[in-house]
Amino acid sequence: MKKWFALCMVIMLAAVLAACGGKTNNSPAEKGTNQEPAAKDVEIVFQSWITPNLTVEYYDNLIKKFESANPGIKVKRIQPPANEGNPDSYLKTLLASGDFPDVVQNATIQMFVDADALLEIPIDDDIKKINNYEAEMIDGKLYNISAIRQPQSLIFYNKKLFAEAGITSTPKSWAELEAAAEKLKAKNITPLLTAGDWTAGFTFSVMTSPTIYKDNKSWYADRFDNKVKFTDANWKEAASYYSGLIEKGYFNKGALSIDYTAVEQEFLKGKGAMYPMGSWFSAAEAVAQKDFEVGVFATPTKDGTQYLLGGENAGGYAVAKNSKNPEAALKFAKFMMLDPEAHKGYLQADALFSNLKEPLKWEMSPLQTEIYELLLNNPPMVGHMNNKVGRVPVAGIQDQYNKVAQNIMLGDMDVEKGMQSLDEYWDKHNK
Template sequence: MRKWLALGMTVSLAASLAACGTDNGNGGNAGNASASNPPATNSEGGGQAGNAENVEIVFQSWITPNLTAEYYDGLIERFESANPGIKVKRIQPPANEGSPDSYLKTLLASGDFPDVVQNATIQMFVDADALLEIPIDADIEQINNYEAEMIDGKLYNISAIRQPQSLVFYNKKLFAEAGIEATPKTWAELEAAAEKLKAQGITPLLTAGDWTSGFTFSVMTSPTVYKANKEWYADRYDNKVKFTDPDWMEAASYYAGLIEKGYFNKGALSIDYTAVEQEFLKGNGAMYPMGSWFSAAEATAAKDFEVGVFATPTKDGEQYVLGGENAGGYAVSKTSNHPEAAIQFAKFMMLDPEAHKGYLQADALFSNLKEPLKWDMSPLQSEIYELLLNNPPMVGHMNNKVGRVPVAGIQDQYNKVAQNLLLGELDVADGLQSLDDYWDKNNK
């Protein structure tokens, strides 16, 4: 979730709004060159989309600890230098948003939808008729499995990444102190490891409030359910499955048991994503369920221990890493006054070789181009890469696609369930029923 789920940086709404025009452009083809040398997007290229002069497009960026404002501004400067007729105005959602969706819905309602958006829930804005169809050209055809992100046979999102999310990072020093010689693969092995850690006065598992609580709940439970049914959300739309079915009940009960046994950090809901990351890097917890982007922060952190990684355990021990392929990318407004320039910028941000490689390295992602671009990986990132070698194609979880994209806003309901479980104020059956109730209410 880019990461698709992370904290933004505060910006006033008034300063963020920028008119993007109202005529319904058709987009056009931004060029037929290969992704390794897209037109007017590489660092040495030039030219202006449609020979336009003094064009300004508005870009909604997604700020995270790894993908900073400075990171985006540097890329924008390079794009503008190569394309002197195009100016890019960057905006960003307020802090503490779990995704840009609420922010973008506000801008859409006010008529100020940006020309280029990043990390949005694509289905939501396709349903709102807000996004432009991306032409399938030689650039797009360089992306593995881009067809899987199509909606009704049309592409609305430019992305070429793999982002594993159901990972558990662990402190090798604390594992050794507790006498844990092998990383857990099954639920039972994880509980046994947690008990050994707790007996040594070590906090076994770390999580936080905000979106992190729902994310942790999802990545610790969903792999067992979704490896058995990779179309689960699609089947939920057809009422073939429910959250209250035995498989989800068993997985959620296992997770609730970890809480009841005191394996999570006390006061987890009083800290946020940024804080819990630092807690782990300070050595204040042994295991940290999180997506691959954490390895970028780990690579530059000062610490006196090594970090390892394993796939989130499943009931039977069979590895299945959840995550995203070709999601969390760049989409273009259907009402942009400058659709060709917007597509050109979106392609640059994802497909320009230097920008693509920099994005992968900044957020610990893996290239999903047919000729993947490689970057210098840290030891921890190499461990993640090894996990992926034996992993089947990923599906999503939480607010990401599992056969289909879930109903809008399901992420917030996951968060509510997870937070109330952490507080000990919710029965598992009631929590899962609330997910079914939310789905049925919002299934339109």
């Protein structure tokens, strides 16, 4: 009887287990479905570069589009403090603290290559779509994804104020610019506008460098080899020209007390006749409400030879070498620069020009068309300030340009000491 009862219990238990699928838990694998546990989203941190043109909304909209197309990747956006010429100082702090972002934008690439912080970008079919990408390589390796041309040595001018001062043609030489400035000042019109922060150094560089670099397109490379110096006669003459514009009262009073965003608005409000700035300004001009037309001309040189400075394939996207998700980071960096809609939107937002082998075109304003024609009618650009002129300059040179420009404007430094300080900075930071 006991044996019969035990046998019945075994049969009943087997039936119950069979009804439950023969398992004692409910995990997907044990249900016989062969399902893998759902993969977690990966998160990458992106350091964005915010400007009046490239706004928070601009980046957030692109991030949403990327995340929608790549549901397994989440992008966390961060940004450096305002009023700096680039994010280098911010990124150096993050690197030192171990919080370097997965994707960085608009950084001085050489600086972070030297710090062994950036991932080498594979030269694949995507990269091969970019014109002259080889020029941005460092020791035969690519670290930055960019496909833009950005003329920078431009002077925008208020056509209405020029007419009021009786100026009928745009200046081509230093002497012609000074003559125009004198006519404007005689009409109580501020001839030139600049600002503090990085803007002063930028103004100093674009007002002087074209005269130097048009005759030596590898000046920075020669400086590394000690063939040239900032204290050479041609640089001191160019810096003296800049200093003379200040001494004659041609720049706006209190320039160093305002920043880039404010001086842009000063020009758009008609508070000054000429505004040295890069092509990105034309994006703000295209949507501004004003009662005058804006024109543009290449920054004058000593002898009147027209020559543009700017960036080619610079200011792009780089990936951290120690990213925990390098494939996702690289995918995002490529999307931001090379996705056709993102690329076209970037060009239009910041008034840039495509440097793809099959360039994408966008609807340009009349002013942007003028810039494009200047670009087409000039020799290939070289850089200035912290951009390549034969070679990328020593790290941080932009900050030294800023100090020299601001101190000369304040009257706290003469030209000789200013140019000497640039040489001293270079020699100290030349590794």
